[in-house]
Amino acid sequence: MAIERTLSIIKPDATEGNHIGDILGMVEKAGLKIIAMKMMHLSQAQAEAFYAVHAERPFFGELTEFMRRSPVVVSVLEGENAVATYREVMGATNPANADEGTIRKAFAKDVGENSVHGSDSQENAAIEIAFFFPASQLPCAPLFHGARRARRPPGVAAQLGGRAGPAHADGPGGPRPPHRLAAGPAASP
Ligand code: CMP
Secondary structure (H helix, E strand, O other): OOEEEEEEEEOOOHHHOHHHHHHHHHHHHOOOEEEEEEOOOOOOOHHHOOHHHHOOOHHHHHHHHHOOOOOEEEEEEEEEEEEHHHHHHHOOHHHHHHOOOOHHHHHHOOOOOOOOEEOOOHHHHHHHHHHOHHHHHHOOOOOOOOOOOEEOHHHHHHHHHOOEOOOOOOOOOOOOOOOOOOOOOOOOO
């Protein structure tokens, strides 16, 4: 499966409610890696620019005012199918429709104050990541994914002519090349 990156924002209602740790815990339990993160107070201009695609919507003023009400936690998540995986962890935009076990079901108040944002496509993820993080603040190759892999039984390792060790261990020829990202690392803004 493809290793992707996606942008997460923990919104003001969730930072006000002291839910940052709980939300990040749910993200990590879903197998996503947090590869960059910062807490910041958005300006009106930043909130308007980030949500520019919604500028014509009737809720735009309410949305941008809410997003600068308190600090937010912005992070880049990486993992297999990160965009879809994180959207599953978040739950439906309107918490009234969110499944049990999702972030929005647990913490969101309503469709306006819905605790988290996540990119909706790989293309938008690249744009949104670049909005907050210059490439210099991101690892250029994916971090190691997958929990510790099973060690080969010694017999199998002997047959293969190698030492027993993690299936991903570097071989005699040197370290494995890094995985390739499905969507390349974000560009500098
Ligand atoms: P988010 O995933 O951050 O993307 C756009 C945001 O607009 C969305 O979450 C909601 O917070 C907000 N939004 C969407 N629909 C409404 C609505 N009807 N009223 C207020 N805010 C909304």
